[in-house]
Amino acid sequence: MRRFSWFNATALTLGFAFLYLPMLVLIFYSFNKSKLVTVWAGFSTQWYGELFRNEAFLDAAINTLKVAVISSTIATVLGTMAAYVLIRSGRFAGRTLFSGMIYAPLVMPEVITGLSLLLLFIGIGLDRGILTIVLAHTTFAMCYVSVVVSSRLMTFDRSLEEAALDLGCSAFEAFRLVTLPIIAPAVISGWLLAFTLSLDDLVIASFTAGPSATTLPIKIFSAVRLGVSPEINALSTIMISVVAVGVISASLISKRAAVQQKRDEQAADRAAG
Amino acid sequence: MKRFTLIFIPYIWLAALFLVPFLIVVKISLSDTALAIPPYKPALDLAQGWAGLMAFLGDLDFENFTFLAEDDLYWKAYLSSLKIATISTILTLLIGYPIAYSMTRAAEEWRPTLLMLIILPFWTSFLIRVYSWMGILGQEGLLNQLLLWLHVISEPLKIMNTPTAVYIGIVYTYLPFLVLPIYAALDKLDDNLLEAAEDLGCSRFKAFWLVTIPLSMNGIVAGCFLVFIPALGEFVIPSLLGGSQTLMIGKVLWEEFFSNRDWPVASAVAVILLLILIIPIILFQRNQQKQRESEG
Numbered sequence: 001m002r003r004f005s006w007f008n009a010t011a012l013t014l015g016f017a018f019l020y021l022p023m024l025v026l027i028f029y030s031f032n033k034s035k036l037v038t039v040w041a042g043f044s045t046q047w048y049g050e051l052f053r054n055e056a057f058l059d060a061a062i063n064t065l066k067v068a069v070i071s072s073t074i075a076t077v078l079g080t081m082a083a084y085v086l087i088r089s090g091r092f093a094g095r096t097l098f099s100g101m102i103y104a105p106l107v108m109p110e111v112i113t114g115l116s117l118l119l120l121f122i123g124i125g126l127d128r129g130i131l132t133i134v135l136a137h138t139t140f141a142m143c144y145v146s147v148v149v150s151s152r153l154m155t156f157d158r159s160l161e162e163a164a165l166d167l168g169c170s171a172f173e174a175f176r177l178v179t180l181p182i183i184a185p186a187v188i189s190g191w192l193l194a195f196t197l198s199l200d201d202l203v204i205a206s207f208t209a210g211p212s213a214t215t216l217p218i219k220i221f222s223a224v225r226l227g228v229s230p231e232i233n234a235l236s237t238i239m240i241s242v243v244a245v246g247v248i249s250a251s252l253i254s255k256r257a258a259v260q261q262k263r264d265e266q267a268a269d270r271a272a273g
Numbered sequence: 274m275k276r277f278t279l280i281f282i283p284y285i286w287l288a289a290l291f292l293v294p295f296l297i298v299v300k301i302s303l304s305d306t307a308l309a310i311p312p313y314k315p316a317l318d319l320a321q322g323w324a325g326l327m328a329f330l331g332d333l334d335f336e337n338f339t340f341l342a343e344d345d346l347y348w349k350a351y352l353s354s355l356k357i358a359t360i361s362t363i364l365t366l367l368i369g370y371p372i373a374y375s376m377t378r379a380a381e382e383w384r385p386t387l388l389m390l391i392i393l394p395f396w397t398s399f400l401i402r403v404y405s406w407m408g409i410l411g412q413e414g415l416l417n418q419l420l421l422w423l424h425v426i427s428e429p430l431k432i433m434n435t436p437t438a439v440y441i442g443i444v445y446t447y448l449p450f451l452v453l454p455i456y457a458a459l460d461k462l463d464d465n466l467l468e469a470a471e472d473l474g475c476s477r478f479k480a481f482w483l484v485t486i487p488l489s490m491n492g493i494v495a496g497c498f499l500v501f502i503p504a505l506g507e508f509v510i511p512s513l514l515g516g517s518q519t520l521m522i523g524k525v526l527w528e529e530f531f532s533n534r535d536w537p538v539a540s541a542v543a544v545i546l547l548l549i550l551i552i553p554i555i556l557f558q559r560n561q562q563k564q565r566e567s568e569g
Binding site: 135 | 276283284287288290297368372374375376385387390392398404409415448505509512513526527530539540543547554
């Protein structure tokens with residue numbers, strides 16, 4: 001019944017061209033010799049060289065990675081706890097407020113989140129720097145983690161946990177030995193999501209970063225505000241390539257796992273039949 | 274005891290770093306600008322006890338909100354943000370629906386790849402994706418060069434630094450958010466229903482209109498809100514692509530805070546933006562709830 005028509009082919013071709021052409025153009029022009037980004041003057045990798053000699057960018061990149069690793073790790077722990085509380089703890093005082101505080105940051109405009117955290121940090125006299133960015137990123141990222149993890153917890157067969165408890169596990173052992181291995185894929189994708197959100201964030205970081213610590217997006221933003229720059233094209237190319245390699249290999253791995261599972265099931269069927 | 278700790282830690286974290294900061298914004302939006310550090314008054318002096326609290330509350334007023342209501346700039350910024358967010362949501366839907374629909378028509382073995390191609394831009398830096406249009410839309414950008422070379426136009430179009438560039442930027446960056454929920458809804462659709470509609474005399478177009486569209490409504494609504502809500506408070510896209518002509522409230526808030534250093538007005542702008550967003554957010558939550566119920 002499902003027919004793949006000319007209309008479908010056109011929609012997909014145009015749609016993916018729209019999604020990918022701007023990025024391909026960016027990558028193409030990062031190898032341009034000319035400083036003028038719209039005039040092709042021959043192949044060159046000089047902008048990559050300049051980029052790696054630019055210490056301000058390297059410092060910012062290191063700060064960004066530090067913030068992303070620390071905040072996404074704390075956010076994963078807190079977010080998993082929050083998800084567990086939401087799905088498993090039943091009723092407790094202030095549950096509505098709690099779930100509100102989990103979902104609200106997801107839809108809160110970044111400018112408001114940034115502004116409110118900055119006003120808090122100034123109010124309690126906390127100097128702005130790496131620490132304040134980590135606190136800010138952890139807070140919004142833990143909400144994303146808890147949404148990802150709680151959707152996995154919802155479909156999870158609770159009798160497995162109960163069996164572990166009946167067999168003499170403590171609540172923590174049951175969590176560590178039964179629940180955690182089963183929700184692990186969701187916890188890992190939660191961490192990756194938190195990590196990417198932190199790497200990406202410009203607005204909240206701009207509010208909460210002090211003069212002592214800038215992140216890569218802040219650096220990129222102040223550079224591109226003045227116009228297109230070949231160095232930023234080179235930087236973008238590196239970032240796009242890393243993401244592409246990551247996403248493509250993740251999807252290949254999951255595809256292989258699916259194929260393997262199918263094969264195992266067929267083998268089991270044959271053995272049974 | 275353990276259960277208590279488990280609830281307590283994330284609870285306190287969110288209360289301290291989400292709820293309290295938000296209350297501070299509300300409080301500062303009711304304060305007055307002052308030439309001091311921090312640049313607003315009154316400051317709450319807890320040492321004076323009850324009297325201090327009353328004096329503090331007495332000094333709060335709605336002056337900033339009256340100021341916002343009287344100044345044209347803010348009205349225009351809110352209205353223009355609403356207009357830009359609405360139009361770009363519609364444009365994203367018009368472009369995204371055919372993509373999602375065609376993805377479900379593709380051969381089974383192609384679908385994971387297509388899905389990956391939709392998700393990949395989502396993992397790529399937002400800032401870089403917006404930036405990538407700067408080289409394309411500019412006066413001497415690639416689009417103008419191409420159109421001039423093809424003799425479609427005789428002089429370069431001015432797209433960069435206009436609302437058109439902002440529409441393109443929003444549609445481009447939020448397209449995956451709209452395609453994914455619609456794809457998920459369409460993928461579950463039972464083909465027998467379409468066959469039945471055609472057997473009963475519907476044309477293919479009519480079957481699409483009467484069966485496919487209503488059955489993917491949850492996905493459409495979810496996708497539209499996922500574009501509309503962030504687009505309304507958007508800052509990066511109007512400031513990189515919109516130029517000084519395009520007025521959006523996220524940019525106004527940013528400038529009020531960083532350029533004018535008027536914290537009370539910036540906070541008042543934030544409070545009103547949130548009040549505007551409450552309605553779409555509640556509608557979005559209700560739609561999600563309905564979807565969960567219909568599935569569960």
